[in-house]
Amino acid sequence: MGVTKTEIFTGQQNDLAQFFKVLGHPARVAILQYISNQNACICSDLVEEIGLAQATISQHLKELKSIGLLKGEIEGKSMCYCINIERWSQIQHQLNTFFNKTKSNCC
């Protein structure tokens, strides 16, 4: 046990849950907010800014990249991580569709 039984859910349900899951950590929320405020980003800033070890930040960035929310470009010897606006809007739209469709009630 301990494994999520993804095979009993639809692809849409698994995808939605995956987006939510990646966003479900305060460090990743903070990273997105910081990058957004900077309008540019170098990873070493994040380590100071967030207060987690460099390895840990790098790991969180990887997860944000895994769902396409961030794109990273090499810029000299550092990295420029940016929010992928298209993907960002796409995910926001999918989450809103879920929220709007799941609104009916009984009590």
Place this chain on the structure above:
Amino acid sequence: MGVTKTEIFTGQQNDLAQFFKVLGHPARVAILQYISNQNACICSDLVEEIGLAQATISQHLKELKSIGLLKGEIEGKSMCYCINIERWSQIQHQLNTFFNKTKSNCC
């Protein structure tokens, strides 16, 4: 280790992450969708519908209740779990605010 360092993040960041986290499991997404489609809900239906053990469903329901998304009323010897519309809209609004505020970019 293994503990999220919530103390280094703001309350808002932790709250946001908590909402996302609770929604970050396909069973919980499926439960919300099913309840919404039924416009009413009895837990035993969910066990058949979702395909997880009764104890597991009960646990997921508890997590959805923990952020106020579901409210449960005792109805005879069964339970009527319903989506808390007010809370639902409130959380949707908060997530959208986050998405809209975190949209700027550099590349």
Place this chain on the structure above:
DNA sequence: AATTAACATCGTAATATTGCAATATATAAA
């Protein structure tokens, strides 16, 4: 009062996540 039905809770095994030190890699600078 005993039985049944519908959940909830407990205990536990399996797996996932978080965080970090150490190390690897890659590029710029000297």
Place this chain on the structure above:
DNA sequence: TTTATATATTGCAATATTACGATGTTAATT
């Protein structure tokens, strides 16, 4: 080419999550 800087990856320890059987609890039914 050595050195320094920035980031990624690996390996591991601590903790969290997922899932389920067993058991508790509560209320209707008999």
